[in-house]
Amino acid sequence: MNTQVKSRGPYKRSMTGWWKRDPFFMKYMVREMSALAVAGYAIVLMFGVLRLSQGEAAWNGWLAAMKSPLSILLHLTFLLGMVVHAKSWFEIMPKTMPAMHSGGQRVPGSTITRTGWAVTVVASLVTWAIAAWWKA
Amino acid sequence: MSAPTNTVTKTIQIEVLRYRPEQDSEPVWQSYTVPYTDDMSVLQGLQQIKDDQDGTLSFRWSCRMAICGSCGMMVNGKPKLSCQTFLRDLLPGPVRIEALAHFAIERDLIVGVDKFVDKLQSVKPWIIPKEKRELSQGEYIQTPAQLEKIEQFSSCINCMLCYAACPQYGIDDNFVGPGALALLHRYNADSRDGGMDERMPLLRAAEGVWSCTAVGYCSEVCPKGVDPANAVNQNKVNAAKDYFLGWLKPKAKVEGGKA
Numbered sequence: 001m002n003t004q005v006k007s008r009g010p011y012k013r014s015m016t017g018w019w020k021r022d023p024f025f026m027k028y029m030v031r032e033m034s035a036l037a038v039a040g041y042a043i044v045l046m047f048g049v050l051r052l053s054q055g056e057a058a059w060n061g062w063l064a065a066m067k068s069p070l071s072i073l074l075h076l077t078f079l080l081g082m083v084v085h086a087k088s089w090f091e092i093m094p095k096t097m098p099a100m101h102s103g104g105q106r107v108p109g110s111t112i113t114r115t116g117w118a119v120t121v122v123a124s125l126v127t128w129a130i131a132a133w134w135k136a
Numbered sequence: 137m138s139a140p141t142n143t144v145t146k147t148i149q150i151e152v153l154r155y156r157p158e159q160d161s162e163p164v165w166q167s168y169t170v171p172y173t174d175d176m177s178v179l180q181g182l183q184q185i186k187d188d189q190d191g192t193l194s195f196r197w198s199c200r201m202a203i204c205g206s207c208g209m210m211v212n213g214k215p216k217l218s219c220q221t222f223l224r225d226l227l228p229g230p231v232r233i234e235a236l237a238h239f240a241i242e243r244d245l246i247v248g249v250d251k252f253v254d255k256l257q258s259v260k261p262w263i264i265p266k267e268k269r270e271l272s273q274g275e276y277i278q279t280p281a282q283l284e285k286i287e288q289f290s291s292c293i294n295c296m297l298c299y300a301a302c303p304q305y306g307i308d309d310n311f312v313g314p315g316a317l318a319l320l321h322r323y324n325a326d327s328r329d330g331g332m333d334e335r336m337p338l339l340r341a342a343e344g345v346w347s348c349t350a351v352g353y354c355s356e357v358c359p360k361g362v363d364p365a366n367a368v369n370q371n372k373v374n375a376a377k378d379y380f381l382g383w384l385k386p387k388a389k390v391e392g393g394k395a
Contacts, residue, residue: 007157008157009157010241011155011240012240013163013237013241015238015306015307018306021213021237022213025353028351095352095355095366095369096365096369096372097366098370099366101281
């Protein structure tokens, strides 16, 4: 036994590697990391706009670079990241907004999540239609 | 010990993270073999240890029916009320029990709650009447729709499981945190309350709603169906509104609200 008796000495546990502690935290980290894919895609697009401003040759060079196998692989990665990001954010969306009511009933979280997906699908289709119409 | 002859005593291994500040420099795991029956909670398992095996084991408990909020602990890594968690659901074991995460351990399964109690007070958890009324004017009337806005947020039992689920609180315990912010919202959202301005300095401070990164685990672990993540995140809108509208219509400084 210690000669000096310490009756108190609060012990603070380390937070190192906290996100590996629970699958819920890992899912959260995946959601946050997938933001990098969204940012990456935005940077690629902005670079395209920059090249467009630098004349036809620069623009065509960028278009050619976009068709390389590495670029396609990168875009598939971005797409996957984007889907994960959308999915995880639509899941948490009901918690981030004030309660909504419809006909005296509280709108369930699942409806809010599904509405997010519906808007995404419609927006994607509209964008795709505009692109197809432009090309024609 | 003489067990009735027609029952076979089943046992389960319970591992407890022990910490006795007078002898341990850091927490250590200790294992106990606990006889159990199908109707026994984790709390009852701990009581068996304390009564029959090791009287030095310390833990908090009171009501045994999930309303006092005293017996929160990490059960197999998840924040749980130990009175509401059954050993039969954790078979075959071992069951690993440790003090609530993100709080400093005082002794064994007991954590320090001082900061949490200060936070509860800091959110002014009482109705600050919107308009002064004389007794003769009668009671404040509230419609069912107005009650519904605050009802779930008023179900908090201060068990702190949401804090043990919040990594932001674990990283910086100055964060007011899910429970106290949900309580803050419970009063702000009350139709009879007019105290939002008084609570705003704390709400919009760095240690207020903006410390939350919408992990959302707090709402998952709440044993009372409170949705603290929702309370915190919808107040980010209120805090932003207050910030920007403050530029348009300067108003008198309000006192208080410091954490």
